[in-house]
Amino acid sequence: MNTLLAFYHQLLACYGPQGWWPLLDPPGESPSQSGSRGVYHPGNYDLPATPGQRFEICLGAILTQNTAWRSVEKALINLQQMKALRPEGLEAIDESLLKEAIRPSGYFNQKAKKIRTFARFFLALEERTPSREELLALWGIGPETADSMLLYAFKVPTFVVDAYTRRVLIAAGWIGGTESYDAIKSMFENQLPRDLALFQEYHALLVEHAKNLRGSRQE
């Protein structure tokens, strides 16, 4: 039997579809209605539906590096209000305004440079799907950010590994903890059917489960 696939079904039965990646204003809801908060879309694996939503997910992937999502939402909303949640707007915005907008998400000096670098790259793409190597070559985009963009923004079935993933696997006794990013990524990709919805949902479920593990311990 397949341990990782069986575990996925357990998690799904326990928590249900998570609806990643959250968007500020998905189709069907006005921005004011979303109450300035990311909207999840459980069971819908067709998003993003527009280049704008795709770009929003990519920026979120950068801004959430070692940062709580709640802080990222503030930054995304600020950018949206400054009309800089588009690559053209980002290219035009003043440096100090940009940093002020993303300040709540932390590391604002580095992240300002990162999202500017990415905005230029995104424009040059012209709707094409980038390769993992192209993304990794950009300053500020490491393995997890690249995989998050590919999986949730560009709909490429590649598995995302993060701190939560490691925590769950360690708690289950399936890894020691010193394994490399790519080693853990390969574990999943070698044992699971390469399916977009499965990969998207699995990572989201691992995050939810890891948060529950932490919550049961203390806090």
Place this chain on the structure above:
DNA sequence: AACCAGGACGTGA
């Protein structure tokens, strides 16, 4: 009041 949050880069060994 330390500690962590949906990491990545620069450096030295």
Place this chain on the structure above:
DNA sequence: TCACGTCATGGT
């Protein structure tokens, strides 16, 4: 290659 310091704000 790899361990370690740095980056920064916000919530618990």
